[in-house]
Amino acid sequence: MASFKAFMPFLFVVCLMVGSVSAQLSSTFYDTTCPNVSSIVRGVVEQALRSDDRAGAKLIRLHFHDCFVDGCDGSVLLEDQDGIVSELGANGNDGITGFNIVNDIKAAIENVCPGVVSCADILALASRHSVNLAGGPGWETQLGRRDGRTANLNGAMELPSPFDDLSVLRRKFRDVQLDDTTDLVALSGAHTFGRSRCRFFDRRLNTSNPDPTLNSTYADQLRENCQPGRDTFVNLDPTTPDTFDRNYFTNLQSNRGLLESDQVLFSTSGAPTISIVNSFASSQSQFFTAFAQSMINMGNLGPLTGSTGEIRTNCRRLN
């Protein structure tokens, strides 16, 4: 008993630390204030998918770029305005899109429960439904984030780049307190749907300097799609472009990762990510379980909770 008492202060400190990492989000956060929020979001995402195959891909990418810069606080959504230099000026955010869908979701929610649901939580819920509607897993979305009143352009300059090698990608995941192997590989699996413009991979297509980690048959196809001056959109997953499945990983095994930052997960000699790619390629359920957990991990990054920040009325602007 005496030794347990002596241990108590340590236990208390450990609980505080765990508390600050998981930041008090909860899957029941809106149960009394906006009980139908999840199905409202799902409904608007479904609607958006009817006219835009990429709608879900756009939304989850926004959530990723939000969470990696000062945590999931809706900062990526802010336009230039008084006191705010938008993060959209960063290279990593060049061409990022989906803001209109976020506005539609926000409008649908404000109709039913005004002033209650944050834009940061909208991105988390929209990501969860986007993945699920494309055939991927579901999970209990953790909620209760507040919207920030700042943006961080310099932080956005540090977003992972398609030209980063594996050691830089791993360092950027560690920098935000994510796991640099399992979270990195699982979350990169989001490239099982959506598109990339040619500028992000066309240096791999130089015939006088062939990329040894790029499948030559696939490279020929890409050259057709990416003729000079045509910054076309190309499927990130050439096998099943709009379906959330394990084919991103089987593609890597046949050197058909589109971006260098995709292929390095499998083609960097001796890397600890290779065996993870192989297990996700051979078991979709292992991928889905890991992906759901990694999305919760990413969604937990540094959220504002309690009475910090605000609930934005317009996701693109401070109140």
Ligand code: HEM
């Ligand atoms: C690991 C480092 C990552 C890098 C270097 C990277 C880079 C990129 C690039 C260059 C594009 C194409 C953008 C364009 O042409 O406009 C893209 C698209 C996309 N990314 Fe990533 N990404 C990474 C991780 C992630 C993560 C963690 C997620 C989500 C969990 C994600 C989701 C997506 C989706 C869904 C698209 C397609 C978007 C669309 O069709 O509009 N990416 N990514």
Ligand SMILES: *[C@@H]1O[C@H](CO)[C@@H](O)[C@H](O)[C@H]1NC(C)=O
């Ligand atoms: C919840 O929202 C969905 C989608 O908008 C709608 O179909 C359903 O009737 C709503 N349920 C309640 C109880 O409001």
Ligand SMILES: *[C@@H]1O[C@H](CO)[C@@H](O)[C@H](O)[C@H]1NC(C)=O
């Ligand atoms: C293609 O690769 C060659 C050889 O490395 C290089 O000299 C040339 O500049 C490259 N072309 C382009 C368009 O990058």
Ligand SMILES: *[C@@H]1O[C@H](CO)[C@@H](O)[C@H](O)[C@H]1NC(C)=O
């Ligand atoms: C290249 O991709 C094709 C499928 O398009 C595959 O059959 C072949 O094995 C791949 N080659 C290599 C070297 O991975």
